Amino acid sequence: MYRGRVGAAARRSVPGGDVDQRRLAWVYLSRVVEGPCAALSALIESVGVVEAARAVRECALPEVLRGPTELRREVDMAERDLVQMERLGGRVVTPDDEEWPAWRLLGLGQLDPGQDADAAVPLVLWVRGRPSLSECTDRAVAVVGARCSTGYGNHATGEIAGELAARGWTVVSGAAFGIDGMAHRAALAVGGMTIAVLACGPDRPYPVQHDHLLAEIADTGLVVTEYPPGTSARKHYFLARNRLIAALADGVVVVEAGVRSGARNTVKWCRRLGRPAMAVPGPITSAASVGCHRMIREGEAFIVTRAEDILDEAGPLRLSLPGAVPPSPEDNLSRDEALVLAALPRTGSRLPRAVAADTGLPLPAVRATLSALEIAGLVACDGDGWYRLNSHATSATAAIAAAHERHR
Template sequence: MAWVYLSRVVEGPCAALSALIESVGVVEAARAVRECALPETLRGPTEARRGMDCAERDLAVMERIGGRVVTPDDEEWPAWRMLGLSQLDPSVDEGAAVPLVLWVRGPRSLAECTEQAMAVVGARCSTGYGNQVTGEIAGELASRGWTIVSGAAFGIDGMAHRAALAVGGATIAVLACGVDRPYPVQHDRLLAEIADTGAVISEYPPGVTARKHYFLARNRLIAALADGVVVAEAGMRSGARNTVKWARRIGRPALAVPGPVTSAASVGCHRMIRESEALLVTCADDVIDEAGPLRLSLPGAVPPAPEDNLSPEEAKVYSALPQTGSRLPRLLADQANLPLPAVRAALSSLELSGLVGCDANGWYRLATQPRSPTSTR
């Protein structure tokens, strides 16, 4: 009850209150706020709502919508994810504070589903190109067991969530308002789908409406909950750059997908790459290479690479095929930089090898079993 009360009093990050809780405990901190027995730094932030004790009502609302409140005392609190924020200096990084609580809708444990997570963000006014690369990268990451974290906004955010849902993967939507208020309203159904299988979360109590500065605070949580941030498409003034800023400050890799040099929707990505704010990535493999766990070869282990014995043309075509989805031969020819007849011949050989298949949508990879490492004595 003390956690919930304080969450309503400050509505968002408050480094001074977090420090007080760390010093005297949450129950004593709540008493001090109620009685205004506070240091000067906390009187201003708590003055307007310290008499507003809606804890019971807030918990009743969450119970009615099938949600819950997760506090730092709970097992599912993503403690190690929050370490990055806790190491920042609030006097330098305004708003750099660990959230008091997280309001959650969805069955997923926050600690478990953020063990391996990637944030995918970008422009609200996305293009067809941006939607395509977002769907491919987010879909492939989700199919490999990565949780996709984003902000449920129009454009790239929504596409990232949908791509994860399409492959049966996990996804987390971080809102800048109460989890009982779908934002944007047009994503009501999308957020309901995410809440059914993943998690919709916010640091703001139920009923709180979105405000401009809440989105900036929300971005730090998107960065903190993931192993890295991928910007799939962004204009010059895209808010995705703010998420990249937070990622860099807490030591997470920032990655950006290049687009057509004539596209205003990719100017932000190009600028971040040129100014070394983000690393260039073009596919899920690039993302995992930069932000995934360190992969070392073990003595005696044979890596499960199905293309080891392929010809150069077959290897190019196989590499051009996505981990999920299909491709037509002409598109594969463009991506592999090979003549169309050579691509068709390579596909036939790959099919005989049991590596690819074909349906009405085009050619696709078949699941392969890793080879067992050779035993040694």
């Protein structure tokens, strides 16, 4: 094991337990599995992160975890990783930290890993940049799309991402060629906030040609990844990365997508988390917009053409004008949210499985949608299940504030 100094990044205080021991345990486990691992997350939740790290080192594990941890369980580079992140001007953010975006990631923990192995909360997040991750994702929209973008797509992205950033919204994307890179540049051009989510280590710019762009993003915004330093990009990592892009934002906007675009995978995660997915239409003759048109036609995404449309779908509740009737939180629900809400009683409670049977929605989608409705202040749960709240007695704004405090 590397015995170098442990820097300031490893000495932040957390309630309960030795901070150095807990932080080193989080970092060690992050490298052992390199990416989402629902079984390991469940073990940590059950016995605590320090005991989970001990169990992995000694291979005192249930069968489901022996395979995923076998290759790297003897590799403990936690201290060296923390020192390297300090040298990069970055840090590791764990669930113990104040800036951990707990309420953003809550929905990932409600999904069924049996349906998708990547349906898990990241163990830690490796972050370059000075701003607080939780504060930067308070109001955020993901803008993604084709790597081989057209002039039309670049123009539309520049207009949309630039306007969102100018209005104080964080633009989240994946730093890839095409639409992703344009979204980041548009936000930077207006002095706005942008977050790049990588599918490799924080010290590995990918694509390499975006080295300067990522450095510029880290200067004023954030570069985020769940993969430890030195990790190279792999095909599967991009699919897992897409769930974080969706989770860190209030909604996902796709600008140009071909028939087999990876952006559709991001939309899948967005819908499973109960958040609005949106797509920008293009020329009917453009192969680069076929994916967007299909998502719109099949009801996977709302059609949007400007920043105002996006904020109508993903934006927070607005204060009404004097004399106007206040909008109801139920006015802009997605189809899944409306179905789930209608299936819940005002008296008594129902379990998610019963709601799934009644609505015809998959159980993981019901669970994610219930979490979104809870954050919006429309539903709550007790020991017997979920139930609707009286909209007149509950302020959605207050409920969102309470959710922030509850999940920090």
